[in-house]
Amino acid sequence: MSLAVLKSRALAGMDAPAVSVEVHLARGLPSFTIVGLADTEVRESKDRVRAALQNAGYEIPSRRITVNLAPADLPKESARFDLPIALGILAASEQIPGDRLDLYEFAGELSLSGQLRPIRGALAMTFAMHRRAQGQPRAFILPLANAAEAALVPNAHIYPAQSLLEVCAHFTARGGECALQRHQPMPVLEAAAHGDFADVKGQLQAKRALEVAAAGRHSALLVGPPGAGKTMLASRFVGLLPPMSDEEALESAAVHSLAGGFSAAQWKRRPFRRPHHTTSGVALVGGGSVPRPGEVSLAHFGVLFLDELPEFDRRVLEVLRQPLESGTITISRAARQADFPARFHLIAAMNPCPCGYLGHPSNKCHCSTDAVLRYQDRISGPLLDRIDIQIEVPAMLPSALSAHADGEPSAVIAARVLRAYDLQLARQGKANEGLNPREVDEHCRLDAAGAAVLREAMLRLHWSARAYHRVLKVARTIADLAGSREVRAEHVSQAVQFRRGLREL
Template identity: 80%
Template sequence: MSLAVLRSRALSGMEAPAVNVEVHLARGLPSFTIVGLPDTEVRESKDRVRAALQNAGFEIPQRRITVNLAPADLPKESGRFDLPIALGILAASGQIPGARIDRYEFAGELSLSGELRPIHGALAMTFAMHRRCEGAARAFILPLANADEAALVPGATILPAQTLLEVCAHFAARDVECALKRHEPQPVITVESHPDFSDVKGQINAKKALEVAAAGRHSVLLVGPPGSGKTMLATRFAGLLPAMSADEALEAAAVHSLAGSFTAEQWMRRPFRSPHHTTSGVALVGGGSVPRPGEISLAHCGVLFLDELPEFDRRVLEVLRQPLEAGVITISRAARQADFPARFQLIAAMNPCPCGYLGHPSNKCHCTIESVYRYQDRISGPLLDRIDIQIEVPAMAPPTLGAQTDGEPSAVIAGRVASAFGAQLARQGKANEALTTHEVDEHCRLDAQGAEVLRAAMQRLHWSARAYHRVLKVARTIADLAHEECIGADRVAEAIQFRRGLRER
């Protein structure tokens, strides 16, 4: 047989479209050609494959070798096609049996010695294969280093290998002992390592605001002077969130798999990402000639913490506006387009003025009102409008700092959060933050006094329609934490106070 066809997968955003690796041996001067829109890494695979075959003891056919990666209009990147190309050459030249090759999919980068090196996106590829392959599900042969993450897909048959020789022995084996064994992942014991809220002294209002944010998946802006505990509160926030569902865990793990940063210890743990304020827009939202997920996608189903918010470049912050509402980011380039999930909770922190001490009891601030406004204007109104909770974190008095810690532990607060979140799922099937305008009208009804309080606040503070709906969602979450079906005036007033972290002009 001079033709062999093997199956593999490319990556396009979160998708993993199927790729047929067609290897043809023809008469003529010896050559090795790869076609099908390969990038530099794929074109270089012919040198890796040739050396791996020779060092594994196989013969390189002295014929014209043509490798076609179909479909031809789909860009191919990375070294994941090394393994199927090498096996295709061996099958086409009759050095291994090719009868059972169509029962499998293959991915793996080859070293010059024939060892299999790990690849990016193994989880996304396995999920796509298990979900979309026609007929009976195929087994997936890939490097041993990727076996644990790929085996997270329920029902997937993962056959890991360490070398090219092990894969070849699997197809040439006449007894079960030489065949590759299905990988059984080790049970992952998830240990939450987030710092505990009981470490935080004082800041009762800020703690309550973060509890509400965790229960309703609301975004938060913490405003206060240096040393008031903003970062301390934010780093403990992830410990309050409800446990991840299996679907959320798979989505988050798949994103990290694409970035090559997934480890077994991350399974069922909500991500916490804290990029530096020098981060570029591409690093934050994703991109590149081959689109890769950015920080907002790596924070999917978790927390994105932006400390010193006004120090970020304004153009970088503006890219957050669309994903904050849509929960997805679309990266468009001339040659390709990729969609990445971005349902994250934004927790941001900032000082109230350039020196940071506006309103401090020490009266150390000498900033002019114009400089304060210029500093706060680094954050645009449309972005602030999308942040549900904007709470002041005041400086802490010395007696509070010297007192014994008496705050509630994270586990107690998380219990209330889980109860409120469960009520939201039972009522509307989603978190309060994700309610549409129609669903807000249906599920966030106010009594007469509550409606009057909100109407007066709208007139006095000149809020937008978006701010109106976000206050309603926060009030709904506060009522859920109190196990109240109707939203009263006191819940509305509390939600209004949670949106006044920056001083009114």
């Protein structure tokens, strides 16, 4: 047999389209050619494969070797095709039997000694294979370092290997000896411990605002002087969120797998991303010649915390506008386009003025009105319009700091959040933050008193139509926390107060 065909996967954003690795041996001068829109890493495979085969004790056929990665119009990147190319050469030259190769998919980078090195996106590839399988999905042979993440896909048959020799022995074994063993899924780990809200003294309104944000998946901006507890509150916010579903956990883990940073210890733990204010726009939303996920996608189904919000470059902050609305981010380049999920909780924190002490009891602030306005104007109106909750976090008085912490534990608040979230799923199948205008009209109807309160707030504060709908969603969440089917005036009043974090000058 001079032709062998094996199956593997490419990566295109969150998708992992199937790739056929076709290896053909022909007469002629010895050569090794790889075709099929392969990038530099893939074209370099021929040198790694040649050395790995020789060091594993196999022969390199003295013939014309042509490797085609089909479909030809799909860009191929990374060294994950080393393993299927090497096996294809061995099968085409009849050094290993090729009758069972069609039962598997393969991916793995080869070292020159024939050892298998970990690859990026193993979970995304396994997930795509099972989602698109016609009938019984194939088993997947992967490097040992990727087995734990790939096995998270339910019912996936993962066979880890440490070297090319182990994979070859699997196909040449008789009676099961030397065959690879299926990797067993790891047990579900306990949720990560987060700081407790009971440790935070005072700040009852800010705690209540974050409870509402967690229950309805709303974004929030905390405005206050240095040392008021903004960062402390934000770091404990993850502990209020409902447990991740299996589908959410898989999607979040797949994003981290694409970035090469997934760890089995992160399974079913909501991510908490905290990029520095010097972060670039590409690092925040993703990009590169081969598009990779950025911070907004790595925070998918978790929290993106932006501390010192006005210190971020304004152009960097503007890229948040689209994912805050749609929950996805599209990275377009000349050669390819990639879509990544980006449904995250945005929690931001900022000082009220350049010195940070505007409104502080010490009267330390000597910033002029123009300086304060310039500082606050670093955050554009359209971005601020998309943040549901904007709450002031005032400075703590010495008497409050010396008192014992008497707040509710995170577990108690999280139980209320979960009940409210379950109500939303039962009513509309999604969190309140994701309601479109038609669904807002259907599920966020106000009584007469509530409509009057909101109408007065719109007239006095000159809110946009977007702000109007976002206040309605927050009011709906407050009503859900209270167990109320109707959105009443008191719910609307609290939602209005939750959107007045920046002082009017």
